[in-house]
Amino acid sequence: GQQVMQIPQYQHVQEGEDFTTYCNSSTTLSNIQWYKQRPGGHPVFLIQLVKSGEVKKQKRLTFQFGEAKKNSSLHITATQTTDVGTYFCGVGGSEKLVFGKGTKLTVNP
Amino acid sequence: DAGITQSPRHKVTETGTPVTLRCHQTENHRYMYWYRQDPGHGLRLIHYSYGVKDTDKGEVSDGYSVSRSKTEDFLLTLESATSSQTSVYFCAISVFGNTEAFFGQGTRLTVV
Numbered sequence: 428g429q430q431v432m433q434i435p436q437y438q439h440v441q442e443g444e445d446f447t448t449y450c451n452s453s454t455t456l457s458n459i460q461w462y463k464q465r466p467g468g469h470p471v472f473l474i475q476l477v478k479s480g481e482v483k484k485q486k487r488l489t490f491q492f493g494e495a496k497k498n499s500s501l502h503i504t505a506t507q508t509t510d511v512g513t514y515f516c517g518v519g520g521s522e523k524l525v526f527g528k529g530t531k532l533t534v535n536p
Numbered sequence: 537d538a539g540i541t542q543s544p545r546h547k548v549t550e551t552g553t554p555v556t557l558r559c560h561q562t563e564n565h566r567y568m569y570w571y572r573q574d575p576g577h578g579l580r581l582i583h584y585s586y587g588v589k590d591t592d593k594g595e596v597s598d599g600y601s602v603s604r605s606k607t608e609d610f611l612l613t614l615e616s617a618t619s620s621q622t623s624v625y626f627c628a629i630s631v632f633g634n635t636e637a638f639f640g641q642g643t644r645l646t647v648v
Binding site for chain 1 (some may be wrong): 578579628633638641643
């Protein structure tokens with residue numbers, strides 16, 4: 428089945444620094460989704476990427492889908508304490524949705 | 537938030553006892569999923585359903601069974617709970633298998 432590797436597992440930054448998490452697959456993906464889970468909370472959908480080379484932005488967050496549709500990244504510019512949490516990428520096949528292990532982001536104010 | 541409710545929210549049970557977790561949705565979404573979340577392992581898919589009475593195994597299905605007799609309810613059963621099944625369990629729903637998923641609040645299960 429589809430699997431996706433996510434790195435890094437943990438990232439600690441100073442407030443104001445940038446942050447990037449990456450997801451990589453050995454197979455071509457039909458799409459990729461990104462979720463955020465705040466501490467003690469549940470995962471919340473952020474965005475879905477479908478097209479090769481697609482780039483989408485949400486305020487300070489930039490999402491990219493690789494040209495080969497095998498990798499994706501989430502970049503946060505100038506992190507804030509509100510960005511803390513775990514970021515997951517999710518890949519869906521015809522029926523099931525599986526996730527990377529997530530990147531836990533902590534921000535030092 | 538999407539209409540998805542998990543019950544119970546917290547449970548402590550003894551090793552060897554059966555446990556059933558319930559996921560209830562009011563969105564009429566076709567797909568429902570059960571995940572477990574453990575430190576260092578992220579979200580691992582246990583079982584999923586793509587319609588009433590249509591279910592399939594995920595990556596960590598051993599020791600778990602599911603049932604979906606109605607669109608709105610997806611039950612996860614631990615036939616004989618073990619300490620390794622101590623975890624946080626999340627239910628999720630989606631319209632299609634590769635579209636946005638909405639998660640429940642989670643159930644924290646402790647097996648002692």
